[in-house]
Amino acid sequence: MSERPQPLKAINRFFEGKEPWQIVTMTASSVLAIVWAHSLYNAKDRSYDWKGGNVSGAVYHLDEDISKVACEAYSSTAYTNPLHADVFPGINKMEAEIVRMTVNLFHGDENCCGTPTYAQSACTEIRNRWCICTEPRDLAVPLYIHKRLYLYTMPVSSETYTVDIEAVKRAIGRRTCMIVGSAPNYPYGTMDDIKSLSDIALEYDVPLHVDACLGGFIAAFMTEAGYNVPVFDFRLPGVASISADTHKYGYAPKGTSVIVYRKEEYRHHQYTVSTEWPGGVYGSPTVNGSRAGGLIAACWATMMYVGREQYVRMAGEVVHTARRIEDEIRKINGLFIFGQPATTVVAFGSNSFDIFKLADLLHQKGWSLNALQFPSGIHIAVTHAHTRAGVADRFLADLKETTAVCMKEGSAPVEGKMAIYGVAQSIPDRSLVSDITKYFIDSMYYLPKPGDDVE
Secondary structure, X not given: OOOOOHHHHHHHHHHOXXXXXXXHHHHHXXXXXXXXXXXXXXOOOOOOOHHXXXXXXXXXXXXXXXXXXXXXXXXXXXXXXXXXXXXXXXXXXXXXXXXXXXXXXXXXXXXXXXXXXXXXXXXXXXXXXXXXXXXXXXXXXXXXXXXXXXXXXXXXOOOOOOEOHHHHHXXXXXXXXXXXXXXOOOOOOOOOOHHHHHHHHHHHOOOEEEEOOOOHHHHHHHOOOOOOOOOOOOOOOOEEEEEEOOOOOOOOOOOOEEEEEOOHHHHHOOOEEEOOOXXXXXXXXOOOOOOOHHHHHHHHHHHHHHHHHHHHXXXXXXXXXXXXXXHHHHOOOOOEEOOOOOOOEEEEEOOOOOHHHHHHHHHHOXXXXXXXXXXXXEXXXXXXXXXXXXXXXXXXXXXXXXXXXXXXXXXOOOOHHHHHHHHHHHOOOHHHHHHHHHHHHHHOOOOOOOOOOOO
């Protein structure tokens, strides 16, 4: 008998030692992943009308004047680098003023400090770093916190979709070095009970970090705009640090964020310092070395141009639209809202049909929403783009129409690329989901080669 081809040998080795259910699951999910990738690459229309407000989150304003100010600031400073403080002192001054404006928004005192960072992931990495530098111990965080490190995750209430306060209290031990709460969280838009977490932090002498990356720069203005929002900032004595993205509701260009601390002791742990490098004594305030001065200037210019009064007005417009969408969704037969949205994210699911089928129908109508898992759901992060005339009306009309279709078809399974979301949740071996995700990221760097059959 001829020897088996090399690809078959590789496949046999891959499945060697696996249980039958694992082989079936892996095969089915791999086929679905291939189908998903194929549909992605061969779609006739792969883009969404983000300028028309058809996208959840992603683009947080469409104001041409704000964009012009940011672009002009960036073009004037594109080649600057605040690492060279002696060469570009103006950029360093802008960094300091961004931090002070943020500290003031979150009711910090003169001892509070911080640094600009480059988006949420950098904030999270810095947060993890300063607590690890203090002592390598445990972090107690809600399950939905943005993941950049292995953490001790806390259960989330299936009613409120906020962290279980009693579970946090029970989890505190001698190795606990930080508690993290969300204001609000990304999946459901609900806000943890930061007041109770602050009390726990004080009782056990453990720092509390507030992840306000998504909604910090809108929650800070909601009270002035006439909307209630729980206290989540430095007014609570247990809050040790806060992260907030200026590139979301701060309306600055992508890639800018801020992390602020109650005292300098915390900030020192995030610094990168090398005293023995042959190139001289090296010091950087973040994990990065060189930093984009253009982004700092664009962020500073945006915050200065928009100003408090316009931030309050825009916050009111966004929250008003989010509340309206929430109220209308609650009236739609077949849908339910996850918890109580605190700022601008409205998450919804269904007990009557596969919610990903609804997501697929909305996708066909040109809407890009965010899929959730554990449990299944979708959400819309309402931005200032959605406050434009007719956008919310169009979304709600399409949502009602597609929900009616789903209700009529009942439990019919979802087809196409949205089916992968449901399958991904059901795979016990999460490493397989991780591998598929890595290959999907790899595919983003694909470039067609001569002879490839692509349109």
